[in-house]
Amino acid sequence: MFNARERAALYGLVSTLIIGLVTVWLAERQPGTLEEFRIERAAVDVPRVEQTSPFVDLNGASVEQLQQLPLIGEKTAARIVEYRRVHGPFSTLEQLRNVKGIGAVTLQKVEPLLQVK
Secondary structure: OOOHHHHHHHHHHHHHHHHHHHHHHHHHHOOOOOOOOOOOOOOOOOOOOOOOOOOEEOOOOOHHHHHOOOOOOHHHHHHHHHHHHHHOOOOOHHHHHHOOOOOHHHHHHHHHHEEOO
């Protein structure tokens, strides 16, 4: 009625079912042998940092904050901070093009994430 492959699959399924039933039966007869797993509230409260603005302030951002922007690495972020130190605060986002490493594509990517205060 069943070919060899079908019989092997059927034996595998039946043996898995039997092993599962025996495991449950043994666990019920000997309580405490299987550990209960449950999710508990964390013992330490994680502080929530509320961001007042979704934008990064170009004139107040640190090197680390600027590095979080797309296409801005450590060197470019340091150049932005240095440019700001030498030339004073940015008055427009377009002035970023004066910083070495900031081209049209980079400005286009970061512009929606920046603001000038």
